[in-house]
Amino acid sequence: MRALAPWIRGYRPEWLGPDVLAGVSVAAVAIPIAIAYSKLAGVPPVYGLYASLLPPIAYALLGTSRQLILAPDSATCAIVAAVVLPLAGGDLGRTVTLTAALAMITGVFCIVAGLARLGFLTNFLARPILVGYLNGIALSIIVGQLGSLCGFALARGGIFRQLWQFGSSLGMSHGPTVGLGLTTLALLFLLGRIAPKAPGPLVAVTLGIVASQVFGFAGYGIALVGAIPAGLPTPWIPPITAADWSPLAMGALGLALISYNSAMVTARGFAVKNHYDLDSNREFIALGVANIGAGLLRGYAVSGADSRTAVNDAMGGKTQLTGLVAAGVIALTLLFLTGALETLPVVVLAAVLIKAAAGLIDVKSLKALRRVSLPEFRVSLLTLLGVVTLGVLPGVVIAIGCAMLLLLYRTASPHDAVLGRVADSGEFHDVARTAGAQPLPGLLLYRLDAPLLFINADHFKARVRAVIAEAPTLPRFFVLVAESMPLVDTTGAATLAETCDELAAAGVTLAVAGAHAPVRAILDRTGFTERIGADRIYPTLAQAVATLSVESERS
Numbered sequence: 429m430r431a432l433a434p435w436i437r438g439y440r441p442e443w444l445g446p447d448v449l450a451g452v453s454v455a456a457v458a459i460p461i462a463i464a465y466s467k468l469a470g471v472p473p474v475y476g477l478y479a480s481l482l483p484p485i486a487y488a489l490l491g492t493s494r495q496l497i498l499a500p501d502s503a504t505c506a507i508v509a510a511v512v513l514p515l516a517g518g519d520l521g522r523t524v525t526l527t528a529a530l531a532m533i534t535g536v537f538c539i540v541a542g543l544a545r546l547g548f549l550t551n552f553l554a555r556p557i558l559v560g561y562l563n564g565i566a567l568s569i570i571v572g573q574l575g576s577l578c579g580f581a582l583a584r585g586g587i588f589r590q591l592w593q594f595g596s597s598l599g600m601s602h603g604p605t606v607g608l609g610l611t612t613l614a615l616l617f618l619l620g621r622i623a624p625k626a627p628g629p630l631v632a633v634t635l636g637i638v639a640s641q642v643f644g645f646a647g648y649g650i651a652l653v654g655a656i657p658a659g660l661p662t663p664w665i666p667p668i669t670a671a672d673w674s675p676l677a678m679g680a681l682g683l684a685l686i687s688y689n690s691a692m693v694t695a696r697g698f699a700v701k702n703h704y705d706l707d708s709n710r711e712f713i714a715l716g717v718a719n720i721g722a723g724l725l726r727g728y729a730v731s732g733a734d735s736r737t738a739v740n741d742a743m744g745g746k747t748q749l750t751g752l753v754a755a756g757v758i759a760l761t762l763l764f765l766t767g768a769l770e771t772l773p774v775v776v777l778a779a780v781l782i783k784a785a786a787g788l789i790d791v792k793s794l795k796a797l798r799r800v801s802l803p804e805f806r807v808s809l810l811t812l813l814g815v816v817t818l819g820v821l822p823g824v825v826i827a828i829g830c831a832m833l834l835l836l837y838r839t840a841s842p843h844d845a846v847l848g849r850v851a852d853s854g855e856f857h858d859v860a861r862t863a864g865a866q867p868l869p870g871l872l873l874y875r876l877d878a879p880l881l882f883i884n885a886d887h888f889k890a891r892v893r894a895v896i897a898e899a900p901t902l903p904r905f906f907v908l909v910a911e912s913m914p915l916v917d918t919t920g921a922a923t924l925a926e927t928c929d930e931l932a933a934a935g936v937t938l939a940v941a942g943a944h945a946p947v948r949a950i951l952d953r954t955g956f957t958e959r960i961g962a963d964r965i966y967p968t969l970a971q972a973v974a975t976l977s978v979e980s981e982r983s
Contacts, residue, residue: 432489435747443746450745451753453627454736458499458754459761460633461735461784463653463769464777465500467576468569469728470509470516471524473769473777474656476500479531479727480758481660483718484751490714492707493695495741497751498718499733502784503565504687508728510819511679513584515672524726526676529666531723531730533680538688538716547708554831556801558689559793560808561827564815566788569781576778577613579605579651587816604648605775612636612779620783625742629780636776637768651774656766660759661725682825683729688715691732698741735784807834841887842878846895847909849973856909856969868973870980872899872936875909880920888920892927896936904980906931907972911942921954928960939964941972 462476469476483498491498508527516523541547568587574594575582579602582590612632619628639645646652668676692711699706715731722730740750797805807830815823845858848865856873857865867873874895880888896906908924916924928938938960943951948965951957957965966972 433748434492435488435494435749439747439749444749446744447746447749448753450740450743451750452757453743454497454740454745454750455754455757455761456630457627457739458497458733458736459758460629460777460780461733462500462758463633463772464629464780464784465502465505466728467774467777468502468509468572468781469500469505469527470513471527471728472520472656473653474762474766475524475527475727477758477762478661478725479722479730481727481755481762482721482725483727483730484748484755486718486721487714488748488751490710490717491748492705492710492714493699494702494704494747495698495737495745495750496691496695497733497736497740497754498691498715498730499736500728501687501690501731501733502569502781502788503562503690504683504729504731506565506569507679507683507686509584511676511683515675525666525668526672527728528664528723528726529668529672530676530680530683531719531728532666533676534683534687534729535716535719535721535723537680537684538712538719540716541684541688542709542712542714542716545709547710547712554804554807554834555793556797556804556808557811557827557830557834558693559790559797560811560830561686561815561823562788563790563794563808564812564823566785567812567816568819569785569788573778573781573785576775577606577609577782578602579649579775586819602649604645605650605773608636608645608650608773609775609779612776613782616779616783617786627739628783632776632780633772637772640771640773645771645773652770653772653774653777654770656769658763658766660762661727663724664726666723666726682828684716685828687719687729687731688712691715694732694734694737698737701741735787803837804834836883839878839881840883842876842884844877844891845875847873847875847969856973867899868977870904871907871973871976872896872903872905873907873909873941873969873973875912877912879915879917880913880923881915881917882919885919885923889923889927889930892931896931896934902934903936905939905976906936907939907941907969907976909941909969910944910947911969913947914944916947916950918950918954921950921956924951925954925956925959928956937964939966939972939976941966941969 458480459477462480463473466473466476480499487496487498508530511530512523512526515526571587571590572582578598580597580600582593616628616632619626619631640652692708695706695711719729722728794805794808797808811823811827811830814826845860847856848859848867849856850862850864851866852864859865859867872895874892876888878884931938943965966975
């Protein structure tokens with residue numbers, strides 16, 4: 429592994445001011461969000477602050493993004509609650525223990541994945557699935573906070589169950605709480621429109637605290653956050669029973685995958701914007717160490733925080749010194765400012781959560797998917813419906829399942845093309861899509877745009893039969909254009925041999941053009957090269973056409 433804190437090398441003095449300012453700004457936004465997300469995770473507010481201490485420090489030492497901030501995240505907190513609350517059975521102390529343990533187990537999985545060089549899993553959840561998942565999470569969070577917005581509690585469950593319960597309980601609404609909640613929501617959305625760079629959560633929380641102290645909200649029956657213990661947490665190893673290991677490990681697997689993908693989506697966006705590269709395997713390790721650090725200080729799992737990362741970038745943060753400064757400001761808050769947070773109205777936190785969740789809703793991407801790819805749009809909707817109807821944790825399973833099904837579908841039924849030559853340029857293109865692309869006499873050029881594997885071998889054989897049957901005349905040579913085939917497995921090679929025999933029985937000779945070295949190697953080892961003859965395997969399509977066209981004319 430490369431040296432710790434690589435950003436230190438080449439650090440410029442002129443970056444210090446922007447980094448410090450960005451760090452203070454990140455902390456100003458992170459503190460109210462961490463308190464709000466603790467409510468979402470099912471633990472007292474202070475544990476969100478605990479979860480915000482070590483992760484930025486760990487990432488500053490190990491991470492490769494210059495702007496990414498690791499902190500409590502709405503989707504991550506929703507998964508934490510879905511895993512832990514059923515196990516805790518309403519015991520708050522056990523909830524805290526299990527959330528910390530879940531964070532540490534997730535961290536171990538992330539570190540193992542990074543060391544095993546599984547950083548490619550950043551592409552595991554396709555964009556359509558992430559869109560559906562995040563939209564589902566957003567709707568679940570918003571509906572789950574409607575009760576708090578009106579002054580009563582909603583039982584956890586699917587979105588439709590909660591909506592029914594909310595509608596049935598509207599008569600229990602507390603007027604002052606509703607008024608304060610709607611006012612806070614209006615303020616947050618107004619700030620987002622007229623001053624998008626303003627720290628909306630900080631403004632809302634500060635005004636809520638001041639108003640609570642001036643007008644005595646407690647006397648009107650408005651619920652307050654209450655006592656927040658001052659001081660820094662002491663490190664611990666959460667004690668869990670043998671029965672807890674299996675459900676926590678299963679939850680941690682899904683949490684590791686979702687939190688890593690979420691963090692990498694954010695990190696990649698800002699890396700592209702600021703023109704630098706990321707090390708995906710090291711990112712996995714950094715996230716793992718950060719999660720272990722969160723659990724070690726009694727916090728819960730963290731991920732890439734898009735809102736705080738955006739604040740960092742907007743304030744001109746250049747390096748991960750911003751994370752160190754933010755962690756220091758949060759530590760000072762725990763030492764000296766927890767008293768002010770005790771008078772914060774709970775409904776203000778509900779408004780902050782609803783506004784944050786609203787920012788996750790991405791209707792534009794859903795519309796784009798529907799326009800560009802109807803199958804991917806349907807997968808996205810299926811993921812969304814899984815999250816809102818079955819819950820967040822089953823939604824993770826559905827998202828992973830959808831990713832696998834989408835991959836299998838695309839691999840099992842890949843795109844292919846019959847090629848023809850364009851007279852003006854001499855290039856070869858799909859005859860079905862390119863005007864002027866004409867088939868060559870005696871040759872049928874067939875390109876498969878996927879690896880040839882066990883999952884699509886029968887499809888390949890059926891397509892070869894179909895294009896032969898659709899040809900105006902029976903070709904003398906069938907040329908498999910392998911330029912877009914990165915891999916052939918043993919089943920694929922056996923299918924090629926069967927296809928070769930079937931074509932030969934019909935009087936057609938099989939040739940291969942443009943196969944890459946790994947494909948050539950498997951064809952050699954399986955005996956396919958010897959079967960058709962090494963002279964029938966051509967380095968390029970142009971060479972194959974030049975040679976076989978002459979043979980076709982002679983015959």
